[in-house]
Amino acid sequence: MKPEDLRYAESHEWVHVSEQDGQQVATVGISAFAIEQLNDLVYMDLPEAGRTLKAGEEFGEVESVKAVSPLYSPVSGEIVEVNSQLPDNLEWLNEDPYQKGWILKVRMSGDEGLDQLLDHAAYQKQCAESG
Amino acid sequence: MRNTQSTRLLFELSQPGRRAALLPPLDEQITAAAEPLPETQAADGPPPLPELAEGDVIRHFTNLSTLNMSVDTHFYPLGSCTMKYNPKRNERLAALPGLADVHPLQDDDSVQGLLRLLYELQQMLAEISGLPAVSLQPAAGAHGELTALMVAHAYYAQRGEDRRVVLTADSAHGTNPASAAMAGFETRAVKSSPEGLIDVEDLRSKLDDQVAVFMLTNPNTLGLFDHQICEITQAVHDAGALVYLDGANMNAIMGLSRPGDFGADMMHYNPHKTFSGPHGGGGPGAGPICVRDFLEPFLPAPTIARDADQDHYRLEYDRPESIGRVRTFFGNTGVLLRAYFYIRSYGGDGLRQVSEDAVLGANYLLSKVKHILDVPHGDRCMHEFVASASKLKKEQGISAMDLAKRILDYGFHAPTVYFPLVVDEAVMIEPTETESKETLDAFAEALFRVTGESGDLVHEAPHSTPISRPNDVAAARKPIMKWTPKDS
Structure with missing residues (x-):
């Protein structure tokens, strides 16, 4: 997956x-x-497959040496797969956030949340303004 | 010169048979107990304790104690923590035998003096906060938050209201959402405005009949007093919710402004911050809470009561609506007593001056630091302020963490970094009230010099401490939890 082809939540999750x-x-x-903003990652807490999420709902958290940040689901649906190896291999997030660093696969129950997402250019603009 | 031999681990210094005291051989035969423990319960052998002479032990701990930075040895501007100097007078008074050598299971009659001091402390904390009912039990600030939220839960349960949401500011101490989650509430964050205050419109949009409590810190973690506070507390009350004040920053407003007067319904104090008392070491701390009269019935039992007609103090257990006990006995009395002596030593006018001097010192330092680092939230502060190393990082590759590490080499403890989260590359500075102009000038000078140093020098800092940069990531991900001998 190329970053240009993804869509992004304001809270920095990507969706394909x-x-x-x-x-x-x-x-x-x-x-x-x-x-990059989070700095050195030390811990990640992920949900189990089978859980149902609503767009905007917190599904886990990621902890760096600086802070704990919640992870929000950009879409609604049922979690069908979790990258369960990821918490033990957090370096994948730094090395390859868009392939090896995927977190969840969600079978979508509808389009809820999709219209809130930014395309790559708009997301880049948001990052440039905040960083 | 530093003695690195003596600061090795006690286990590494151990030699078989070495002792502090060598006893003569026993002249009586030791006989086995009549009914020895079952074999499955017996240990394989004696525990492998280190064996050392007294001098080795003294040298070990004395040398270790010199490796630390403390408020007794260094300027310690650790923002949010209020590392104020602890007057030695408090230590002396808290160690008086009538206070230090009593047992919590003694009869009330035999500890009247101690109970009286604690009773009077309740009254003083009520007066300073403007909230009349006090519990001294909670063992730390965050424990006070949890206790107060349990009180709020009991209050709503009695009213038959099912309110499940606690709102916290996005600049809050992490303990606020953590306490709310621990008490079984859902948490939602209220945004900060560009000025670093509560975004009142965002707050209003989140207030509904599900919200039980709004927790806020005022002055907030950016060191700003929220001038909208009465509007905020009114809006929360109009929604039928309660206001919790995180009292972490009371050092800025003692005798100047009272949470009860600006609309708070519950609060905690951090006596180690506001009224002196030892920081660190994991405690014991104390986190007394004050609440409005209508919440009083729910406070933990026991409270400390006075029978006025007999001038007698006692523990009051007859509290049918109480949430129960949250801490053994009367709380951590050692810390509470230091708070009592601190308050009594200063008196009302003195406490007010403590706050005024804390604010004056912080503003003086701010006026110097703003020429060295960006200070995003204005020219004035309360007892602390938050600078940003964002520009320094972009232009010179020196981050807030680098700055904090390098300042140690100049003989100053580091400021708090990366908190609050709403400021990028945050450097949070709180000088406290007892620091002289000379110390503040020297700190600003050191900060200025660090910003002009080469990246290489700063990235490797500190250069003068026994340990330079521990690997935070490895410590969190692969912690070594116990010592094991090298040859096993």
Whole structure:
């Protein structure tokens, strides 16, 4: 996945929606910008597959040497897969946040939340303004 | 010269058979107990304790004690922590035998003096806060937050209201949302305005019949007194919710402004910050809370009561609506007594001057630091202020952490960094009331010099401390929890 092809939440999660078996599945991660801002990551808490999320709901947290930051789901639906290796290999987030660093796959229950997402250019602009 | 031999681990210094005192051989036969423990319960052998001579032990701990920075040895502008000087008078008085050598299970009659001091402390804390009902039990500030939220929960339960949400400011101490979660509430953050105050419109949009409590710190963690405070507390009350004041920053407003007067319903004090008392070491701390009269029935039991007709003090357990006990006995009395002596030593006018001097010192330092680092939230502050190393990092590659590490080499404790979260590359400075102009000038001078130093020198700092830069990431991800001998 290329960062240019993804969509982004204001809270720095990225989303890639694809169709699998006739259903919309969103892959969710966090952006390279967010990871750089967080600094050295030490801990990540992720949910179990099977849980249902609403767009904007907190699903986990990531802790750096500086602070703990909540992770918010950009979409609504059921978690079908979790990158369970990730918490033990947090360096993947630094090395490859858009492939190896994916966090969740969510089978979407609808389009809720999608209209709030930014495209790459708009997200870059937001980062430039805040950083 | 530093003695690095003696500061090795006691286990590494140990030699078999070495002792502080060598006893003569026993002249009686030791016989096994009549009913020895079952074999499954017995240890394999004696515990492997280190064996050392008395001198080795003294040298070990004395040398270790010199490796630390403390408020007795260094200027300690650790923002948010209020590292004020602790007058030695308090230590002397708190160690008086009638206070230090009593047991919590003694009868009330035999500890009247101690109970009287604690009773009077309740009254003094009530007067300073403007909130009449006090519990001295909570063992730390965050424990006070938790206790007060449990009181709020009991209050709403009695009213038959099911309110599940606690609002916190996005600049809050992390303990606020943590305490709310621990008490079983859902938390939502209220945004800060560009000026660093509460965004009142955002607050209003989040207030509804689900909100139980709004927790805020005033002055806030940016060192700003929120001038909208009466509007804020009115809005919270109009929604049927309670206002909790995080009293962490009371050092700025003693005798000047009272939380009860600006609309707070509950608050805690951090006596170690506001009224002196030892910081650090993990405690014991204390976090007494004050609440409005309608919340009094729910306070933890026991409270300290006085029977006026007999001039007798006692622990009051008859509190049917109380949330119960949150700490053994009367709380951590050692810290509470230091607060009592501090308050009595200064008196009302003195406490007011403590706050005025804390604010004056911080503003003086701000007036110097603003020429060295950006200070995003204005030209005036209360008892502390937050600068930003953001520009320094972009232009010279020196981060807030680098600055904090390097300032140690100049003989100053570091300021707080990366808090509050609403300021990028935050450097949070709180000088406290007892620092002289000379000390503040010297600190500003050191800060100025660090910003002109080469990146290489600063990135490797500190250069003068026994340990330079511990690996924070490895410490968090792969902590070594116990010592193991090298040859095993």
